[in-house]
Amino acid sequence: MALDISCFFLVALFSASCEAIASSDLTCIEKETNKTYNCENLGLSEIPGTLPNSTECLEFSFNFLPTIQNTTFSRLVNLTFLDLTRCQIYWIHEDTFQSQRQLDTLVLTANPLIFMAETALNGPVALKHLFFTQTGMSSLDFIPVHNLKSLESLHLGSNHISSIKLPKNFPTEKLKVLDFQNNAIHYLSKEDMESLRHATNLSLNLKGNDITRIEPGAFKSTVFQSLDFGGTLDLLVIFRGLQNSTVQSLWLGTFEDIDDKEISSSVFEGLCEMSVESINLQKHHFLNISSNTFHCFTSLHELDLTATHLRQLPSGVVGLHNLKKLVLSANKFDNLCQINAASFPSLTHLYIKGNEKKLALGTGCLDNLENLRLLDLSHDDIETSDCCNVQLKNLSHLQSLNLSYNEPLGLKTEAFQECPQLELLDLAFTQLRVNAAQSPFQNLHLLKVLNLSHCLLDTSNQHLLDGLPALQHLNLQGNRFPNGNIPKTNPLQILESLEILMLSFCDLSSIDPQAFAQLKMMNHVDLSHNRLTSSSIEALSHLKGLYLNLASNSISIIPPDLLPILSQQKTINLRQNPLDCTCSNVYFLEWYKENMHRVKDIEATLCANPPLLRGVRLSDVTLSCSITAVGIFFLIVFLLLSTVALIFAVKYFLRWKYQHI
Numbered sequence: 001m002a003l004d005i006s007c008f009f010l011v012a013l014f015s016a017s018c019e020a021i022a023s024s025d026l027t028c029i030e031k032e033t034n035k036t037y038n039c040e041n042l043g044l045s046e047i048p049g050t051l052p053n054s055t056e057c058l059e060f061s062f063n064f065l066p067t068i069q070n071t072t073f074s075r076l077v078n079l080t081f082l083d084l085t086r087c088q089i090y091w092i093h094e095d096t097f098q099s100q101r102q103l104d105t106l107v108l109t110a111n112p113l114i115f116m117a118e119t120a121l122n123g124p125v126a127l128k129h130l131f132f133t134q135t136g137m138s139s140l141d142f143i144p145v146h147n148l149k150s151l152e153s154l155h156l157g158s159n160h161i162s163s164i165k166l167p168k169n170f171p172t173e174k175l176k177v178l179d180f181q182n183n184a185i186h187y188l189s190k191e192d193m194e195s196l197r198h199a200t201n202l203s204l205n206l207k208g209n210d211i212t213r214i215e216p217g218a219f220k221s222t223v224f225q226s227l228d229f230g231g232t233l234d235l236l237v238i239f240r241g242l243q244n245s246t247v248q249s250l251w252l253g254t255f256e257d258i259d260d261k262e263i264s265s266s267v268f269e270g271l272c273e274m275s276v277e278s279i280n281l282q283k284h285h286f287l288n289i290s291s292n293t294f295h296c297f298t299s300l301h302e303l304d305l306t307a308t309h310l311r312q313l314p315s316g317v318v319g320l321h322n323l324k325k326l327v328l329s330a331n332k333f334d335n336l337c338q339i340n341a342a343s344f345p346s347l348t349h350l351y352i353k354g355n356e357k358k359l360a361l362g363t364g365c366l367d368n369l370e371n372l373r374l375l376d377l378s379h380d381d382i383e384t385s386d387c388c389n390v391q392l393k394n395l396s397h398l399q400s401l402n403l404s405y406n407e408p409l410g411l412k413t414e415a416f417q418e419c420p421q422l423e424l425l426d427l428a429f430t431q432l433r434v435n436a437a438q439s440p441f442q443n444l445h446l447l448k449v450l451n452l453s454h455c456l457l458d459t460s461n462q463h464l465l466d467g468l469p470a471l472q473h474l475n476l477q478g479n480r481f482p483n484g485n486i487p488k489t490n491p492l493q494i495l496e497s498l499e500i501l502m503l504s505f506c507d508l509s510s511i512d513p514q515a516f517a518q519l520k521m522m523n524h525v526d527l528s529h530n531r532l533t534s535s536s537i538e539a540l541s542h543l544k545g546l547y548l549n550l551a552s553n554s555i556s557i558i559p560p561d562l563l564p565i566l567s568q569q570k571t572i573n574l575r576q577n578p579l580d581c582t583c584s585n586v587y588f589l590e591w592y593k594e595n596m597h598r599v600k601d602i603e604a605t606l607c608a609n610p611p612l613l614r615g616v617r618l619s620d621v622t623l624s625c626s627i628t629a630v631g632i633f634f635l636i637v638f639l640l641l642s643t644v645a646l647i648f649a650v651k652y653f654l655r656w657k658y659q660h661i
């Protein structure tokens, strides 16, 4: 009997009332209170009444509004941004946007427009950005423009437009971007260009139009921020047409699917007659590059020769001595010396990434580039047993070096001695062979960012990170620690300036409470995707204001003594942990509710236990672990019965004892 009662009492005592609230109705998502709403893809055929009149930004794409008129948006008088992509709009009536005086950006992309009233855009006097991409338009006369005094960008890509000539009254004073990509423009006349005369510093995009003819002098004394003729087959046409123009950035690349003919060097003669700062020639084939090919490139500061099938650049190339930035990525060099770097001694930025062959670094191939600040050699299959002093000789001003995604590199002590100014070093996904008890990074006094993710490092080497007094950002993602544990003595302790530490995917199961004791400046710690339990949180007890990522670990219960450590951090992510939502974890669950403002990914922070609550958001769980009235009643009854039972037992025992004296 007593046993039965006590069981009942226990059930009453610990019965938790749990409650999950589901909310998955199809309404617009509020992104900023009373201002920004996302109503994408909800099958709406009108503006929902739930949107407040004060809405300013509205993403309304993938809905159904075949015709729009002055009543459609009339109450949203403060709209500044309206995205109506793919709403099947075909008819835009008179004065449709008359109430939207503040409208700044209107996106009508991918609507099969048939009609647009002359007064459709009369309201928004400050309209700056207008998107008519993929609307089936064949002439610019379709757009009612007379009121658009503030227009800065007009996007007309993927239509059937054949002439870029703007209507007479087109306001071009403020126009900065005119995008005609993928239309049917084959000819540019003087008259066409004349209509753009008042737009200075324009970025004109004609990519994917097969331009076959430009009237001579059409671009004479015009100034462009950028001109994009991407995919044009005959570059000679372009260079002839651009005579006497000034272009900041000229994009002449082509695309994979275009079967272009080889460019002969004489094509570039045209560049002598114009002024250009930056040229992109990606994916072209050059017939024969000689030392004279680039002699008209003297005004150039940037040259992009990505994927131009180069095996080498000849020595003594003239015309590139002013070049500051050179991109030679995705070519076919065998050896770094084949670029003959002496031809461009002013270079500050050099990119040779994704070389199609295994790239040998050679010896001192870049030693003329004493001004080089940035060098990108990622994805080059580079493999060497002793990097990087002979290879990077004389690069004393180098600030940023990218050697990520290469083959194994052997690094000895002071491996970057030749580049004492390095501030960023990226070695991610490159296996590093470091001799034990040595630091390859010795004497990099200015290094701020070091990416060692997935380098298969020997983290038991206590000196691995010696000599980096200024290091702020260290990525060790994907490296392993012996036994999955970061001990008290570890190579990180010396990095006193460290602010950001990434230790995700390190297969960690524990961290010594003192492991980060010397790291006092940290503000961002990523420990996600490990096997950590709550006890590792103790290692962060001396840190405040952290952005702390603990997602995808093995945390289930967080005891009350660890909660103050979480409370002193700024943001915490506990997504994808097997969190316990029973009364054993009640202190943490209470803490969670009070600290939701610090928690990231609330939607994905779910209970794993008890089975009844698996998959329920922590924020939706209400646990009552206190003793209920029924519980108290049974407790009293139980105590009374126990007392009575005890008295009887004592009595019985005493009687039994006396009887046996």
Ligand SMILES: *[C@@H]1O[C@H](CO)[C@@H](O)[C@H](O)[C@H]1NC(C)=O
Pocket: 033, 034, 052
């Ligand atoms: C949002 O609008 C409602 C109703 O107009 C108002 O009560 C509330 O204070 C507004 N909230 C903010 C953050 O502006």
Ligand SMILES: *[C@@H]1O[C@H](CO)[C@@H](O)[C@H](O)[C@H]1NC(C)=O
Pocket: 053, 054, 055, 077, 078
């Ligand atoms: C529109 O914005 C103005 C200025 O911020 C404000 O005074 C007015 O109340 C807003 N209108 C609506 C309907 O929210």
Ligand SMILES: *[C@@H]1O[C@H](CO)[C@@H](O)[C@H](O)[C@H]1NC(C)=O
Pocket: 070, 071, 074
């Ligand atoms: C819309 O246009 C009609 C006809 O021109 C007019 O009667 C009505 O007042 C307009 N509605 C609004 C909200 O301006």
Ligand SMILES: *[C@@H]1O[C@H](CO)[C@@H](O)[C@H](O)[C@H]1NC(C)=O
Pocket: 053, 074, 075
């Ligand atoms: C929103 O605007 C409409 C039309 O201007 C008006 O009838 C309505 O009362 C407004 N709603 C609120 C909540 O102010």
Ligand SMILES: *[C@@H]1O[C@H](CO)[C@@H](O)[C@H](O)[C@H]1NC(C)=O
Pocket: 176, 201, 203, 225
């Ligand atoms: C031209 O436009 C670019 C960006 O589009 C801007 O950075 C530059 O300052 C402008 N130059 C002049 C002279 O307005």
Ligand SMILES: *[C@@H]1O[C@H](CO)[C@@H](O)[C@H](O)[C@H]1NC(C)=O
Pocket: 216, 217, 220, 243, 244
């Ligand atoms: C370019 O300018 C030069 C010298 O000012 C002039 O002789 C030449 O005719 C111009 N070319 C074109 C196509 O206008």
Ligand SMILES: *[C@@H]1O[C@H](CO)[C@@H](O)[C@H](O)[C@H]1NC(C)=O
Pocket: 287, 288, 289, 290
């Ligand atoms: C390439 O140019 C070099 C030097 O200008 C010349 O000797 C060679 O014959 C050229 N080759 C071809 C295929 O045109």
Ligand SMILES: *[C@@H]1O[C@H](CO)[C@@H](O)[C@H](O)[C@H]1NC(C)=O
Pocket: 367, 368, 369, 370, 394, 396
């Ligand atoms: C190395 O750089 C120095 C200046 O830092 C320069 O004078 C010297 O010519 C360079 N050495 C070579 C081999 O280019």
Ligand SMILES: *[C@@H]1O[C@H](CO)[C@@H](O)[C@H](O)[C@H]1NC(C)=O
Pocket: 353, 378, 379, 402, 403, 404, 405, 424, 426
């Ligand atoms: C280094 O190169 C890799 C691959 O090209 C790239 O993903 C990475 O962002 C680069 N690192 C830096 C610091 O730019």
Ligand SMILES: *[C@@H]1O[C@H](CO)[C@@H](O)[C@H](O)[C@H]1NC(C)=O
Pocket: 404, 426, 428, 449, 450, 451, 473, 475
């Ligand atoms: C290495 O880390 C730096 C700094 O976080 C980052 O910019 C870079 O993209 C990373 N490299 C790779 C290959 O992801």
